[in-house]
Amino acid sequence: MTESYYQETDLSDGPLVLTHEMPAAQSVALGIYIDVGSRDESLSEAGITHALEHMLFKGTRDMDVHQLAEKLDELGGNANAYTSRERTCFHLHVLHEKWREALDILMAMVQEPALPADEWPREREVIYAEMAMVEDTPEEWIVDQHVEALFPTAAIGKPVLGTHDSLAAIGAEDLTGFLNRWYRSPRMLVTAAGNISHQQLVDAVAEASWRKRGEAVARQQPDAMATGVQSLKREGGQAQIIVSVAGIPASSEERPVAWLANQVLGGGMSSRLFREVREKRGLAYSVGSHMNSLSDVGTWSVTCGSEPERAAQCVSLLSSLMDDFAESITHDEVERARRQLEVQLRMGLDSVEGQMLYLGGRLDESVLISPLQWLERIRSVDADTVAQWSASRLSAEKLWSIAAPEKALSEICGRIR
Secondary structure, X not given: OOOOOOEEEEOOOOXXXXXXXXXXXXXXXXXXXXXXXXXXXXXXXXXXXXXXXHHOOOEEOOOEHHHHHHHHHHHOOEEEEEEOOOOEXXXXXXXXXXXXXXXXXXXXXXXXEOOOOOOHHHHHHHHHHHHHHHHOOHHHHHHHHHHHHHOOOXXXXXXXXXXXXXXXXXXXXXXXXXXXXXXXXXXXXXXXXEOOOHHHHHHXXXXXXXXXXXXXXXXXXXXXXXXXXXXXXXXXXXXXXXXEEEOOOOOOOOHHHHHHHHHHHHOOOOOHXXXXXXXXXXXXXXXXXXXXXXXXXXXXXXXXXXXXXXXXXXXXXXXXXXXXXXXXXXXXXXXXXXXXXXXXXXXXXXXXXXXXHXXXXXXXXXXXXXXXXXXXXHHOOOHHHHHHHHHHHHOOOOEEEEEEOHXXXXXXXXXXX
């Protein structure tokens, strides 16, 4: 047990409580996690998890929407939330002397939300505007298209925001029913990092009234990821390119080697992708690689935006770089990647909010190890191991998604091998 890094208490009639104490900090970051996301929705519920995230800011049993907004502003910190394919999180970052007030507000939002029926039609229009913003942002739009193509038969591939039609069919009573079904232990986690003691938080959480415990989340593993080429006609000044292979699940023991491989391939300004695609040839402004991990599946992706008339050349280069990557990894590259990861992990320890969010990973595994323990594991990985792991991944079939003007699309896709 990593007691020096975090403490944990499982309340029999409430959520799991985790803290990372930082006594010298001037602030406290608090979060309430619910282990539910868009992949847990039925077809008719598409987008409801994200919609509920919005609606929990519309007031509580004792505060209307305006009073809640004013109270959050009075705290003077950061109030936010996010919804992903597997998770919903509400979090606040405040001065340490305000932590109890902030926690009470968070718990009221999650446990006693007003969910006013007259607010839902207006907030639905806000989400429609959010959808339009994604539609107008090529880098975000193609990600949704790519993930849906990767998992065409599973809810995991559907957009987190849902669709216009699915949201139009959701009523205020559906939001209430979804909340009552999912917002229960053992799917709930309360985390805090900063100038707060574990027992203080446990006592405060134990005083609240929590819904009766429900069942643990049960998710059906998606089919194997699709491969091939997805060709998307889209006018604009850039062609967007994404290519993915299978990655690792969130709790994989392969994380240290995967992180190093990703850092060498496309994780920084000295990475292969940045150096070869941008610096040497000027084919793109934005290029990189990314590890995306869920509880049972993951992807390793390369993303790039290039001028349509140069995108075919860019695709050829990306193909060559991935084909040659594993056999050409050097000791110096791995050492440089190792130092970059060390900086990220160690500097992240200074972030109160970052450490609170890190604790949310407890929903993915039975025990969290500290960032410094991860650093020790990263230090034990050599260049040969990174090369072997990369070869096993990059030699597999890939899915390419290409979005470009019609006149350039055929030539771009023709360069994929």
